[in-house]
Amino acid sequence: MTPRITLATALRVLTQLRHDHRTLALLLVVPCVLLTLLRWMYDDRGPVFDSIGAPLLGLFPFVVMFLVTSIATLRERTTGTLERLLTMPLGKLDLLLGYGLAFGLLAVVQATLAAALVLGPLDLDIAGPHWVLLLVAVLDALLGMALGLFLSAFASTEFQAVQFMPAVVLPQLLLCGLFVPREELPRALEVLSDVLPLSYAVEAMTEVSAVADPFPGFLGPLGVVGGFTVAALVLGAATLRRRTA
Amino acid sequence: MVRSRRTVLDDVSFRVPRGSLTGMLGPSGCGKTTLMRAIVGVQRLARGRVSVLGLAAGSAPLRHRLGYVTQAPSVYGDLTVRQNLRYFADVLGAPRCDVERVITQVGLDDHADVLTARLSGGQRSRASLATALLGRPELLVLDEPTVGLDPVLRRDLWDLFARMAASGVTLLVSSHVMDEARRCERLLLLREGRLIADDTPGELLAATGTSDVEQAFLRIVEQGAS
Numbered sequence: 001m002t003p004r005i006t007l008a009t010a011l012r013v014l015t016q017l018r019h020d021h022r023t024l025a026l027l028l029v030v031p032c033v034l035l036t037l038l039r040w041m042y043d044d045r046g047p048v049f050d051s052i053g054a055p056l057l058g059l060f061p062f063v064v065m066f067l068v069t070s071i072a073t074l075r076e077r078t079t080g081t082l083e084r085l086l087t088m089p090l091g092k093l094d095l096l097l098g099y100g101l102a103f104g105l106l107a108v109v110q111a112t113l114a115a116a117l118v119l120g121p122l123d124l125d126i127a128g129p130h131w132v133l134l135l136v137a138v139l140d141a142l143l144g145m146a147l148g149l150f151l152s153a154f155a156s157t158e159f160q161a162v163q164f165m166p167a168v169v170l171p172q173l174l175l176c177g178l179f180v181p182r183e184e185l186p187r188a189l190e191v192l193s194d195v196l197p198l199s200y201a202v203e204a205m206t207e208v209s210a211v212a213d214p215f216p217g218f219l220g221p222l223g224v225v226g227g228f229t230v231a232a233l234v235l236g237a238a239t240l241r242r243r244t245a
Numbered sequence: 246m247v248r249s250r251r252t253v254l255d256d257v258s259f260r261v262p263r264g265s266l267t268g269m270l271g272p273s274g275c276g277k278t279t280l281m282r283a284i285v286g287v288q289r290l291a292r293g294r295v296s297v298l299g300l301a302a303g304s305a306p307l308r309h310r311l312g313y314v315t316q317a318p319s320v321y322g323d324l325t326v327r328q329n330l331r332y333f334a335d336v337l338g339a340p341r342c343d344v345e346r347v348i349t350q351v352g353l354d355d356h357a358d359v360l361t362a363r364l365s366g367g368q369r370s371r372a373s374l375a376t377a378l379l380g381r382p383e384l385l386v387l388d389e390p391t392v393g394l395d396p397v398l399r400r401d402l403w404d405l406f407a408r409m410a411a412s413g414v415t416l417l418v419s420s421h422v423m424d425e426a427r428r429c430e431r432l433l434l435l436r437e438g439r440l441i442a443d444d445t446p447g448e449l450l451a452a453t454g455t456s457d458v459e460q461a462f463l464r465i466v467e468q469g470a471s
Contacts, residue, residue: 008335016323019360080319084376087285088336089308243289243303 001093009098027068027106031060031114039122053124054133054209055178055202061111061141062201063169065103069148070161092237099149107141128208136208136222140201143225146232153239172198197228253279257440259433261417266410268429269419270458276438277419278316281386285313298383311384312377318369322362326353326372329361330379339380347375350405352398367394387418391425403428426458434462441465
């Protein structure tokens with residue numbers, strides 16, 4: 001890989017987003033609106049928002065990044081720009097890290113906005129330090145990005161790519177411990193939830209919101225989230241073939 | 246060569262001399278694109294060998310030395326022409342002044358700051374062609390670069406190709422428009438995955454006793470059938 005090409009790719013992705021005002025607005029505003037809605041729903045139920053607010057703060061960037069990345073990568077594959085890039089001196093990592101940098105930056109902005117809203121006006125009470133909350137939210141977003149990148153290889157149309165969201169994200173959401181604590185799930189589902197990355201993303205968030213000194217408790221699940229992200233990126237790189245049939 | 250379990254190219258063998266302008270002609274579906282993909286090294290081969298500028302097709306050092314234009318314009322629709330070219334110039338390590346040069350070469354000066362998605366089909370394919378002119382490619386593989394273009398522009402582009410060939414660049418240009426063949430130094434005629442002629446236009450016409458390439462093509466096919 002070449003830093004010059006990686007940076008150029010990140011800049012290019014950001015410039016593309018800059019031309020697409022509506023997507024940018026949706027990316028930044030939708031999580032905030034949803035969190036506000038949630039706060040309102042639980043207005044009379046006091047501590048409930050405190051326990052689910054933080055995990056959801058990690059969830060929204062995850063879902064949004066998953067969607068945006070899978071579509072962006074699919075477009076790169078179907079419009080021929082990927083084939084062109086792969087005949088040029090561009091390393092696969094340049095492309096993956098370029099997307100990672102651009103969407104990572106976007107994830108930071110998105111998570112910062114959402115966190116500022118939740119911790120400020122929406123009055124979320126978390127035990128742990130705020131910056132750890134932000135860190136976990138950004139890493140969750142990167143996980144969503146890496147999974148989206150990898151899975152886009154299995155879609156040949158945008159219709160299919162969008163369907164991956166209910167197919168891949170919703171089961172993880174159901175089993176991640178937000179609805180039923182994972183240890184209370186039927187045994188088979190508990191084992192299944194053990195191998196799903198979102199379970200750990202939510203676990204790290206729960207740790208941060210419940211424990212005043214989350215060190216080193218949240219590092220375990222966060223490490224798993226990081227591991228899944230790297231694995232998905234490596235698998236994603238393997239799906240970028242220079243030669244195709 | 247087998248693509249999607251269908252044999253696309255069978256027993257095709259030829260050499261393109263350096264610094265020449267070679268046309269690859271044949272009807273739609275005859276295997277032109279697959280052959281070009283094999284040359285730029287993005288096509289998986291069932292068997293056979295493709296060597297480009299003395300190296301195996303698709304090997305890493307070639308990625309600085311060749312330009313490839315796919316039939317469908319491959320540029321980012323949500324970037325302007327200039328932004329597209331700047332990005333590809335950065336990837337190639339080409340100087341920024343190259344961007345302005347290639348914009349002028351393909352005649353897009355007036356549209357340099359328009360989003361490529363808003364351009365007409367012909368303008369978009371010129372933006373795609375401009376990308377391949379960045380840097381100093383020694384080999385240009387152009388898949389139907391002149392489809393849908395205004396005749397004046399088509400002539401200008403063929404002039405550009407001829408000038409590039411004169412300066413030592415090797416060009417392989419495909420087309421299904423037979424009269425573009427006149428502009429080539431050498432012709433490869435493809436039909437149903439087989440190479441049916443590999444000659445200079447003059448020799449091709451002389452050998453078939455015809456006056457244009459379309460006639461020559463028909464004559465060869467008829468002779469093959471009888």
